[in-house]
Amino acid sequence: MSEYDSLQRFLFEDLGIRGELVRLDASWRSVQERHPYPPKVAEQLGQALAATLLLSATIKFQGSLILQAQSGGPIQTLVAQATHSRGLRGLARWQGEVAGQSLAELFGEGRLVLTIQNEGNEPYQGIVPLEGANLAAALQSYFALSEQLPTRLWLAADGQRATGLFIQELPAQRRSQEDWDRIAYLADTVTEAELLKLPRQELLYRLFNEERVRVFESEPVAFRCGCSRERIEGLLAHLAQDAIESIAHERGLIEVDCEFCNRHYSFDPIDVSLMYSPQIKPPSSTTRQ
Template sequence: MKNSDTFQRFLFEDMGIRGELVRLDASWQAVLQRHTYPPNVSRQLGQALVAVTLLSGTIKFKGALIIQVQSRGPLHTLVVQATHRQTIRGLAHWHDPVPAGALSEVFGEGRLVLTIQNEGAEPYQGVVALEGQCLSAALENYFANSEQLATRLWLFADGQRAAGLFLQVLPAQAHADDDWTRLVTLADTVTEHEMLHLPFEDLLYRLYHEEKVRLFEAEPVVFRCSCSRQRIEDMLLALGKADVEAIIAEKGLVEVDCDFCNKRYQFDRVDIGALFSEEIKSTPSSTRH
């Protein structure tokens, strides 16, 4: 299918307004294959993955953008990540049953956290209340309150694909309010079927054939988990030798599962002994000569 696993920017010439399109196919299926999600959970997760991919295209960074929802309702944890290389991953935790409906019904009382992890810099974090009819509304509230940028998102997901459309006023560029209102009104007519199935060129023509639109080169999006044995070893070292050896004494080995990709890492007594032995060797001596 054309535009499968694709991120693509576009620009309204002479308006100071930009847009983005995303469609996830194999990358979305890779997430679904690792956990069995109820439909009402997978729909929210798919929309969140589209959102984090769209938003990652609005900032210049080298690292990762994370959207996290923490709440007290049926769907109590939702975490999605996109990197500057357009790799994505995500997961959700829930208590059955998860209803369909507004955010207050699906998530309950909660908050939405956006984190930018820029390599070589302290993470930047923005927090907004989880309010609105849908996830796109909560994200739009974030931009209105934190960034003071007019922003709209349209997010869709089913069991096969996830897709989305993004519009935003460019920072520090002049635009007419009538232009913004017209573009948003036209985007509000987009249907789920069009977003999930129409080629991007056809979709933009359907919505904006009377506008001057520049469509930029498409970029591929892939599922990729950043977990590794080295990262798990670092986590165990941070946990400390006494606690890790207590786990070994009780269970005979240490098992760590990655929630994102379901990969299991196992460490037996020999592995743990070698791990902490290497730590001792690599610790510089404090003795002065």
């Protein structure tokens, strides 16, 4: 399986501890191609995407997991989404110059929202303060408060790759504190350069060569945006018909841009009328530029 754009699971079979390693290459560059992010913003968005893939692999669901950071600081919004099929997308909004290293410097006061949208179920949402030395530390606080499972993350991103390492004690399989402390200590020796540069198997061997580790088949990851003309029509159709028709006739077009992939959708007055017709549905068509 490819070394690139993949999620790798592994298991310490004798210890009741699971791990994951994610590498985003072309998929991460595809996200950056949609918007020209400043380096500090891109670094945080890349780390958020890696984290979202890692967290999505810990649950069984059909839908998406969304990680959102909201603040009043330089980076105002950070959104990363991963689906059960390992598709990802993300975006960020910022204002002014973005500098510094800590969450306080980059975001200011804010919160971290984790939403699981599972088909056929009500969305689950967890919220924690956006606090700690970095995004990994804030997510570890989420697990400590909501999941109550020992969890550690290491995240890194540059212009070419976003990556992350994750370890967690398995539910109902708690072993000795000494085992967990040892694995966490070994993982904590990883450097940002190693996360970004070392081949996957070499990295795992470097960290855990004295442990019994079972490595599973890796899973491919890709950039995918869930927008479509049909979905936009559905959203517009749920709004007040009089208001939408009035805007369409006044402006000649209703225009909608997808912030995730920069696709542009246009709807003229006839398109709008067909949206609200119970007998006639507009035919599927490609995106109008």
